Amino acid sequence: MDQTGSYPVKLHVYDLSRGMARQLSPLxxxxxxxxxxxxxxxxxxxxxxxxxxxxSNCPPGGTPLGEPGSVVDLGVTEVPAEIFMEHLTSLAESTYSGDKYNLFEHNCNSFSNEVAQFLTGKKIPSYITDLPSEVLSTPFGQALRPLLDSVVINPGGNNITGQR
Incomplete structure (x- = not known):
């Protein structure tokens, strides 16, 4: 690699419920x-x-979700953009093709966790990755599972392989 440098890596965290989960989850x-x-x-x-x-990708904070609720600093990476895009293209053609999406087992947070480890060697916070098992550990979560398994989250952006 000719070009060397370090690039900041951030995790944008959005609450899809916009505060409703905090209010309604106890009930x-x-x-x-x-x-x-x-x-x-x-x-x-x-x-x-x-x-x-x-x-997919977009400018930072550029999805219809608006600005993230929080930003976690994951450190820096020395992986240049070109190598990173090659890695993403490989993931998009295999593990993270659209048909592999699953709300509980293989979602945006699984992807963020894997990419964070590729770039920085660090995982994303466990309160994020543990959420599906927390929901499914409840009777209501189990009852809703068939419905929730069919849910697909799509906040917009450009598909990196150019497919739509």
Whole structure:
């Protein structure tokens, strides 16, 4: 690699419920959830995320979700943009093609966690990755599972493989 440098890596965290999970979860689930999390990795001037159409990107904070509720600093990476895009294209053609999306087991947060580890060696916060098992551990979560399994989250953006 000729070009060397370090690039900041951020995790954008959005609450898809816009505060409703915090208010309604004790009644519905019998436990407190702080949010229904959608995450994206921000590196090399773009925000990258996994949705029902596959891996997408947009300018940071550029989805219809608006500005993230919080931003987690994941450190820096020495992976240049060109290598990172090759890695994403490989993921988009295999593990993270749109047909592999699953709200509970293989979602935007799984993607963010894997990409964070590729770039920085660090995982994203466990309160995000543990959320599906927390919901499914409740009777209401189990009852809703068939319905929720069919849900696909798509906040917009451009598919990195050019497919729509």
């Amino acid at each position: 519905m689930l019998g436990k407190q959830l702080d949010g229904i999390w959608h995450t994206a990795i921000v590196v090399h001037g773009k925000e990258f995320f996994f949705v029902g159409e596959g891996i």
